[in-house]
Amino acid sequence: MLIDAHIHLEQYQEKEIPALLEEVEQVIAVSMNLASCEKTLMLSKTYAKVKAAFGFHPEQALPSNIEVEALFDWISHHADEMVAVGEVGLPYYLKQDKSIDYHPYMALLERFIVLAKELEKPIVLHAVYEDAALACDLLEKHQVTKAHFHWFKGDEEVIQRMIDKGYFISVTPDCTYEMEIQQLIKKYPLELIMVETDGPWPFEGPFDNKRTSSRMMNHSIEVIASIKGLSTQEAAKMIIQNTKSFYNL
Ligand SMILES: [Zn+2]
Secondary structure (H helix, E strand, C coil), X not given: CCEEXXXXXXXXXXXXXXXXXXXXXXXXXXXXXXHHHHHHHHHHHHXXXXXXXXXXXXXXXXXXXXXXXXXXXXXXXXXXXXXXEEEEECCHHHHHHCCCCHHHHHHHHHHHHHHHHHHCCCEEEECCCHHHXXXXXXXXXXXXXCEEEECCCCCHHHHHHHHHHCCXXXXXXXXXXXXXXXXXXXXXXXXXXXXXXXXXXXXXXXXCCCCCCHHHHHHHHHHHHHHHCCCHHHHHHHHHHHHHHHHCC
């Protein structure tokens, strides 16, 4: 059974969760904001397979200063109950629709990077295309080495930079129908790849109108195995091992 390296478990209905967890060995359950952190913590206490990450999702309006302080206090207080800081990053998709001031988003991300460094935890990043280079700048500035760029997309230059730094990526079930992701899998070393669903985010192609579940990652493993010239068992074993060692599971 696989490990889902990135899922928004608290966004599923409670009654869906036991069946979802039957399909996986473990999940890294990421958080969106303080209320989401609290729900994720509860899930991790209820289900042994759920490993919590606490953060603030960047694709939304910024929190107020009071909310930021409350969130950082809460995370520091619950640091022993999380495996990573996340999900954090930069609002690439939000920026496509309207012009936004990036400086406060950068400042918030930098604060999370400093927190991850202080707490000696890995960090889960939402930073795609040109934002990946900005995230790399901040990681390098603070000498943070344990970084996971989830659902990563980016150009050759940043891909090479991330490989050189040993940063991890994870691929979603869209690797079964997105050429861009298949090219990325070809270039990225297998020892730095994990699989995820970002569930309940919905997928297309063979997954049209299907509720996102970790079972979909079996298709991702088939794609990865065929690109890397391995059996699905070999690819799965390696990817599970990558996830365990990255998150200290
Ligand atoms: Zn996510």
